[in-house]
Amino acid sequence: MSEPNIPQEGFPPEEQKPSEGESPKKEKQSFSADCYGWLQALTVALLILIVVFTFFFRIIGVDGSSMVPTLTDGDMLLLQCIAYEPEQGDVVVLHKDFSEFHSPIVKRVIAVGGQTVEIDYSTSTVYVDGEPLDEPYLGEPMYVPNNAYEQGTYWEVPEGSIFVMGDNRNASADSRHSELGVVDTRYVLGKALCILLPFQHIGAIH
DSSP, rough: OOOOOOOOOOOGGGGOOOOOOOOHHHHHHHHHHHHHHHHHHHHHHHHHHHHHHHTTTEEEEEOOSSTTTSSSTOOEEEEESSSSSOOOTTTEEEOBBBBBSOOOOEEEEEEEOOOOEEEEEETTTTHHHEEEOOOTTTTSSSOOOGGGGGGGOOOOOOOOOOEESSSSSGGOOOTSTTTTSEGGGGEEEEEEEEEEEEGOOOOOOO
């Protein structure tokens, strides 16, 4: 009489032993599934970033020195483009061709619709609605421009427009320039929120 096939202690029955090559195959399938999952996640994340930076935010570089010392040439800015209404003191990027300027420019909002602007160069003071502005962001006093296009000293800002100036007042073509003047808010691309690059300049814009 034959004895029953009893598995030895510590070893599984013969029929329960995994066949050769089964484990590597499962590992390969698992690795492929993981890669596919990561690829899907990265694709979705990329699409979300494209939508966000197309409709809500924008990245733009500073060209020139008109906003020194607040911003310098080459700084990369993050702009808020949607649901933004310009306010006094904001740093904005706008695109309106005038004189020899045919690319976006960065300026500070000095006054909004319904306000008046007056400049007293003798005291280097800007008045909005008769009140002097506190401007700690300026690097030096303003001097009387020698440009024939920038001889004005008083402006009334219509509704839906803004009056802008560069922080580097003595090297800035802005709303004082008769060919730019007050700017319709539809020319505003967005508000500059922060500096992204270079790394030594990273931070919020005040």
